[in-house]
Amino acid sequence: MGLLVQQLKIKKLFTHQVEALQLIRRGEQVLVATPTASGKSLIYNLAVLEKLIQNPKAKALYLFPLKALAQDQFKNLGPMLRGLAPRKMTAAIYDGDTSAYRRKQIKARPPEILFSNPDMLHSAILPYHESWAALFENLQFIVLDEVHTYRGIFGSHMNQVIRRLKRLCALYGSRPQFILSSATIDNPEAFGQSLIEEKIKIVTANGAPRAGQYFLFLNPDASPNFSAAQLFVECLKHGFRTIAFTQSRKITELIHLWVTQLSPTLAQKVSSYRAGFMPEERRVIEKRLADGDLLGVVSTSALEMGIDIGYLDICLLVGYPGTIINTWQRGGRVGR
Structure with missing residues (x-):
């Protein structure tokens, strides 16, 4: 060995x-x-x-x-x-x-x-x-x-x-x-x-070092989905590589659309990711994320597990994922 x-x-x-x-x-x-x-x-x-x-x-x-x-x-x-x-x-x-x-x-x-x-x-x-x-x-x-x-x-x-x-x-x-x-x-x-x-x-005894993580809970007055899109844009504008997890394909595409409308200059630097994409399309998005070419991605649970998507700064959970395990899995995409 x-x-x-x-x-x-x-x-x-x-x-x-x-x-x-x-x-x-x-x-x-x-x-x-x-x-x-x-x-x-x-x-x-x-x-x-x-x-x-x-x-x-x-x-x-x-x-x-x-x-x-x-x-x-x-x-x-x-x-x-x-x-x-x-x-x-x-x-x-x-x-x-x-x-x-x-x-x-x-x-x-x-x-x-x-x-x-x-x-x-x-x-x-x-x-x-x-x-x-x-x-x-x-x-x-x-x-x-x-x-x-x-x-x-x-x-x-x-x-x-x-x-x-x-x-x-x-x-x-x-x-x-x-x-x-x-x-x-x-x-x-x-x-x-x-x-x-x-x-x-x-x-179960983890010997790997971990970066610090901070959790912030928001209860927005307006639509949580649109508020997430606004926060997503602000994160990218301040130089933070960001991933947003949603609860459905429809919300994924909706937030991606709002992000590109709120900040057209970021349109080429963000992408949605979900089941239903062609395999070739998914591989391109994954590679762009790992290479740092994409600044942000809006995803369903498809990017939740183990996939190497490079270094990310902020994870937005748009809605409770349903279980504590899934919450930690999605949050684990940042601070690696």
Whole structure:
């Protein structure tokens, strides 16, 4: 592991990363529940890469609740794979945005690391397991990112999908290890064990530094949506990179429209972001945010989780997100 960290030019690991990696190396099922931007993805990437170096036939399955999150993590993994040259490792995304031709290629020769989501696993992989035999026979790790989203009906469905996945792995002679990551939750051990139905070790003591954050609660006299648009414009005019989260697509587009009307000079520096955009459009917006080309974005919950959108100064929550977890997730987009 030390040689791998050195080869990837990682100077130091945080204490919670070391703790989690030690548990994974012991073969434990692990759930890491630390705040946003604490380096959770590095934990499972290092564990998987170490295993792939030791066993070239090994496979890993990464499951994300959002396609945008899978795209972002795939992008972040790329430099790490290139940094391990001459050892060549492959990774691919298999989701609703993947072309039919590319899907056929991936199925014929599964990569070492396969990125997907619960829907695709349920509808396009598990029912056709004979075609995925090379994956299931050598599956060493199953990574579940942002597992706090798997609650309620969605969580019940995910539990059933995991049951089917484990049953098929047993059929093909593998017993993969689970690595789960989550935002901070009150009952991580009970939650993780109910999801995968196995004993699980928990890592919650965050060793990553955090910038200061300030919370301001506003009860505007006028429309909260229009007030948010006005505040958004003022934030940008004062040089603060800003993200606003809304509760619906309609409000997202409405606030974006008001912002461009209130300050036409900012029209090219702000964007809306929501489900319904073409995949290419979403990738462009994400890249412009990460590169600093966009000063602000108005989004639905689509940008809530884990996606690297660069450094932001201010987060506006237009309405209560519905749960404390979602509130912290959205607020965690700033002060990284």
